[in-house]
Amino acid sequence: MKICLSPSRRDDALAVVKAGDVLTINGAAFDFSMLPDGATIPNGAIPCEWIIGPVERLAGRLHLTLILPHGANPSPAVAFPVALHHPPDGELALPFDPPPAETPIVEEPANVDG
Known part of the structure; x- marks a missing residue:
C-alpha cells in the first residue's frame, strides 16, 4: 500500500487504522x-471526505491519497509530508503538530488606594 498525504488547512483531526486492505x-x-489489480475507483466515488483522487491497485499494491489536516503554521514535516509506503497494520503514524501550549493568564493585582 502507498498512501500519499495532501496537506490542507483544517481544524478537524484525522485518525486512520489499517488492517490489510481495510482503512478505518x-x-x-x-x-x-x-479492488482487482489494474482497477481504479474514480475520484469522488468513495463517500469519504478524507480520500481525494482515485484509489488504484497497481502491481498488486493499493495507491490512494488522504487529506492531512494541519493548523495555521504547520511544521515542514506536516506541510511537506512523505508518502507512507507499506505501512504496518494498526494506527497509521501520520505527521502532526502538537497543539500550541496555552500561555497562562497572569492577572495584575488590583490597585487599592488606601
Whole structure:
C-alpha cells in the first residue's frame, strides 16, 4: 500500500487504522480488498471526505491519497509530508503538530488606594 498525504488547512483531526486492505478513517471502515489489480475507483466515488483522487491497485499494491489536516503554521514535516509506503497494520503514524501550549493568564493585582 502507498498512501500519499495532501496537506490542507483544517481544524478537524484525522485518525486512520489499517488492517490489510481495510482503512478505518475516523471510525468509518473502507474495504479495498475486492479492488482487482489494474482497477481504479474514480475520484469522488468513495463517500469519504478524507480520500481525494482515485484509489488504484497497481502491481498488486493499493495507491490512494488522504487529506492531512494541519493548523495555521504547520511544521515542514506536516506541510511537506512523505508518502507512507507499506505501512504496518494498526494506527497509521501520520505527521502532526502538537497543539500550541496555552500561555497562562497572569492577572495584575488590583490597585487599592488606601
